[in-house]
Amino acid sequence: MTDKDDISVKKMADLLHRGATMLADACPICDSPLFKVGEDIYCAKCDRRIVYAKSEEAVETQAVKTLIPELRETLIKKLKKLNELVESENDVEALTRLANLMVLLLQSLNRLENMKE
Ligand SMILES: [Zn+2]
Structure with missing residues (x-):
């Protein structure tokens, strides 16, 4: 098992602990x-929310943009945890x-x- 797997397993356990449910779908x-x-819908390994694919690229870009504040918050939380x-x-x-x-x-x-406009 690689370190990355190790971390994602920990994250998955963390998610389940927080009341998340595992889905039949894969990332x-x-x-x-x-x-x-x-x-x-969240992927522990990628550490990101999954937006189910809409084919239009513009829609995806928009979806990513709306995710930025949330991603930022998640990263900061992880950094705090990491610091501990x-x-x-x-x-x-x-x-x-x-x-x-x-x-x-x-x-x-x-x-x-840098992704912010
Ligand atoms: Zn993933």
Whole structure:
């Protein structure tokens, strides 16, 4: 099992814990099971809400744009959580993994900021 799988398994457990239900559908991007959280369909592995495909590209772009504030919030929440993990982690290897993840999250956040018009 890779680190990425490890993280997504943790996320899935987290989602279930928060009352999410696992759906029979798989994520169109990574093929892992989708979760229903409230009215949202969510992929734990991609760490994003799934908008069921509408063929028009413009519609998709719009859908992505409406997701930005939410994605941003999610990333910030994850970074806070990660910060707590880093604080209590003393294992060098684990810290390296956490630091890598932190960089990825920060890059994503940065990219989101650039997507705003
Ligand atoms: Zn996915």
